[in-house]
Amino acid sequence: MFQKYARVKIVFIFTALFFFATKAHSNSDDQKAFTLAKQNACLGCHAVDKKIVGPSFQSVAKKYQHDQNAPTFLKNKIAKGGSGSWGVVPMPANTKLSDADLSLMVGWILRGAPKQN
Structure with missing residues (x-):
């Protein structure tokens, strides 16, 4: 019984630490993406x-x-632009964005583009 409790406690602690570390990192990334x-x-x-x-x-x-x-x-759509996904108005290409910047922005968009304070 004690071992089971200890394992649950350890899993909970690591989950909490991961959540808080991810949340802090996510806020920084969200600000950069915005x-x-x-x-x-x-x-x-x-x-x-x-x-x-x-x-x-x-x-x-x-x-x-x-x-x-x-x-x-979405990375391809942002980099190359295009139309047809949401109507006929074309989206211009953003060719100067690096792959890392594209990944950061797409991740933020796919999380619902959390607003920044």
Whole structure:
């Protein structure tokens, strides 16, 4: 009985530590992703929670929430631009973003683009 309790306690502690470490890291990454979106004019056509010219980032997250290929697809869409996924208005390419920046932004978008304070 004691061993079972000890294992549960250890698992709980590691889970809590992982949660808090991930949360702190996530907030920093979210801020970086939001800053990248501002610097690269993404917020001229997209908002976190409402449609402007393009869909909201939250709508994108909802549409692709069960698609395992979404990160690759969205990185490609941001880098190369295009149209057809959300209508006829084309999205311009963002060719100057690095692969790391694209991954950071796509991760943030797929989490629903958490707002920054």
